[in-house]
Amino acid sequence: MALLVSVATNAQTTHIISWFMGVTTAQASKTISQGDTVRWTWDDTMPHTVTSNAGGAESFDSGTLTGSNQEYSKVFNVVGATGYKCIFHSMMNGTITTQSTMGVGDVSAPEFEFYPNPVTDVLTINSKTQINRVEVYDLSGKLIVSAKAENPSVKLYMDNYSAGTYFVKAFSGEAVKNITVVKK
Numbered sequence: 001m002a003l004l005v006s007v008a009t010n011a012q013t014t015h016i017i018s019w020f021m022g023v024t025t026a027q028a029s030k031t032i033s034q035g036d037t038v039r040w041t042w043d044d045t046m047p048h049t050v051t052s053n054a055g056g057a058e059s060f061d062s063g064t065l066t067g068s069n070q071e072y073s074k075v076f077n078v079v080g081a082t083g084y085k086c087i088f089h090s091m092m093n094g095t096i097t098t099q100s101t102m103g104v105g106d107v108s109a110p111e112f113e114f115y116p117n118p119v120t121d122v123l124t125i126n127s128k129t130q131i132n133r134v135e136v137y138d139l140s141g142k143l144i145v146s147a148k149a150e151n152p153s154v155k156l157y158m159d160n161y162s163a164g165t166y167f168v169k170a171f172s173g174e175a176v177k178n179i180t181v182v183k184k
Helices: none
Strands: 013-019 030-033 037-042 071-075 080-085 093-099 112-115 122-137 143-157 164-172 175-183
Touching: 013 030, 037 143, 071 143, 112 164, 112 175, 122 175, 143 164
Parallel strands: 013 037, 013 143, 030 093
Antiparallel strands: 037 071, 080 093, 112 122, 122 143, 122 164, 164 175
């Protein structure tokens, strides 16, 4: 199930991408801001890698990770496009396009904010402080995704989730925000 730095010292947004056999190129391709983190989470038990293609703006290699809930993160520093793939499954591929950062976030943001709801593709969660972890549960209470965030903003890609209601927990220090999200 799918749910993604020039000279910046801290990443601003964590983009969580579910990495599994069957993920589409569109679901695995994101446009992000310079200094953002992309976190891939393994959503099946197959061995996978997240490996950059030669000639991209950045290079990275997760190494082989096997098992559900494995994670690999990368902060993107260089403006440009970087294609990537799983070396075991060539149909698992995408492109991270990094754009230069044009400004700073709103410092008067509420403790937690999330939008849009209902969601069709991307749920954004913002906090005044660092969001440490995000968890997604289905209606039966089954944990679907558990991913570290480590940024004050998280984008959860839900474009290939089935329509329905999901429970999202965002953890920031001692605070926990419980969100009920409707996926169109």
